[in-house]
Amino acid sequence: AQKITQTQPGMFVQEKEAVTLDCTYDTSDPSYGLFWYKQPSSGEMIFLIYQGSYDQQNATEGRYSLNFQKARKSANLVISASQLGDSAMYFCAMRATRRGGTSYGKLTFGQGTILTVHP
């Protein structure tokens, strides 16, 4: 079974500053992928970034980067130069691959962190 833990219910950041949202995970599967999604108050789920468990480098997508520490089983999201439009709920999620090589399919989500960006 896979489990995602996001320990920060809420975070505040000043506009133009950087912020880190924490995510730890637990799985016994040898291969897995980690995702971050953003959910604004409108409710849509927006994909931000993906990190594969065997990727050698940390993923980056524009202002988003993923601080992946495999030994610690953590996959923190770093948002640089925060903008007012970044205010939203952020979810960490994972999907694993069975030892036979097939994906479990389902994506397991954490409880989320509400980010508020102050002007």
Added chain:
Amino acid sequence: GAGVSQTPSNKVTEKGKYVELRCDPISGHTALYWYRQSLGQGPEFLIYFQGTGAADDSGLPNDRFFAVRPEGSVSTLKIQRTERGDSAVYLCASSLTGATNEKLFFGSGTQLSVL
């Protein structure tokens, strides 16, 4: 269509009634997922389809919940004898094949309210 479409966007029903929620995934996506999200919580997995078959239905809370995808595209989530605790946003998502590294594309959800 360009994205995942869910209908209706809102559904209000009375306790004990039957409801159907529809999801139209992105064309060509073989993998389809249903999630349930309560206010302030993360999406909770319900069921995952690969083509026409349910590859994983371990998240369905009880036998009042059932989902189908008869032709491998549109899916319907069916809830019998609704209870007030079923009130939530029901999200549908799709992805191309269901591979581990694929992102899911989500619909806007159906807000179900059971009175």
